[in-house]
């Protein structure tokens with residue numbers, strides 16, 4: 470099966486292939502009970518997404534009066550309304566159609582809803598990158614009749630201009646050349662799909678998706694996430710978004726205002742605490758960050774919290790100070806909760822390009838960074854930075870900021886990312902294939 474088609478099947482609901490449509494028609498004729506209309510249930514992921522965001526936005530504006538836990542309920546309620554989609558999926562399933570339980574179907578449908586919604590978020594968030602990247606790739610492909618050395622040279626430039634990073638681009642081009650030869654591809658149009666496939670392969674490298682995607686959790690109690698990063702990258706906003714997300718998953722979340730250095734940082738985190746409805750442990754400006762984190766841990770323990778998210782100051786001017794401060798904070802955390810912190814998340818602003826790369830280098834020298842949060846990915850046309858970070862620094866991207874709203878934080882998923890980059894091409898490709 471082609472890679473574009475795989476992505477479509479993974480992220481977009483509804484019957485995709487001719488075979489599936491045929492199979493579905495057979496079911497329809499066999500089924501004398503005419504109360505369901507599976508073909509009418511195609512869901513446009515963009516619509517689903519818009520509805521989700523609108524609902525959640527409404528709640529965000531009045532955080533004190535509405536518990537974020539309702540997000541999940543509302544989401545489930547929406548899915549319930551889409552009952553017919555579940556039956557479409559049943560009919561698609563070749564095995565055990567009769568035996569499948571309604572709860573299984575509902576869970577399956579919800580899972581598909583979620584995947585479609587994730588894909589549409591990546592699609593929207595990566596619009597700037599996609600527009601620039603697609604235009605350049607389409608332009609390149611249109612100008613070449615055959616895949617030759619000049620084609621690859623130009624492709625190299627396109628990838629470099631998307632901030633994929635020189636080392637990664639070189640690796641990518643080499644692999645593309647081999648793949649094109651292996652598959653004996655002559656038509657430049659066909660290379661688009663191979664590029665998308667290689668981007669995913671290069672992102673994962675030798676790791677499996679489960680090993681590098683998603684946040685680590687403590688199965689036996691309090692999970693602690695330590696956030697690091699320079700001022701202005703979107704650290705506080707990301708902490709607020711993550712707190713909101715974890716709370717809507719039913720977790721008891723608490724925050725610690727460990728950035729005691731920057732004026733206004735404590736108030737900003739408190740503001741987020743109020744907005745999201747979670748407790749914030751704070752001391753006064755200028756106090757010892759390790760002491761705040763210590764108190765945050767005691768408070769989290771006493772409240773039986775599931776997750777504590779710790780903010781820190783990001784003073785890059787002096788690496789020794791940064792290192793000392795972060796190691797002190799980490800020592801306190803490790804002593805109080807063995808095995809913690811469960812993630813040290815470095816927030817980088819995607820719009821700063823190569824600057825983000827040098828920040829990542831400095832921070833990973835100062836402390837063990839376990840994952841990257843790439844904020845403002847929606848604000849750049851150079852989303853290729855994701856690959857450069859992962860490939861050149863060997864640190865996985867765990868979360869991405871795809872907008873300013875509280876719901877605009879997504880777990881990074883390399884397939885959804887590539888879907889976001891190639892969405893237009895995937896749609897075009899299908900039209901061609903079907904016609």
Ligand SMILES: Nc1nc2c(ncn2[C@@H]2O[C@H](COP(=O)(O)OP(=O)(O)OP(=O)(O)O)[C@@H](O)[C@H]2O)c(=O)[nH]1
Nearest residue numbers: 699700701702703704705706844845870871872873
């Ligand atoms: N478009 C977009 N804007 C974002 C995103 N994340 C954060 N921002 C915006 O970036 C700006 C800076 O975010 P803050 O959270 O205040 O930055 P910060 O890193 O906490 O700053 P310090 O507290 O100084 O470290 C704010 O206007 C946020 O709304 C994102 O994913 N997309």
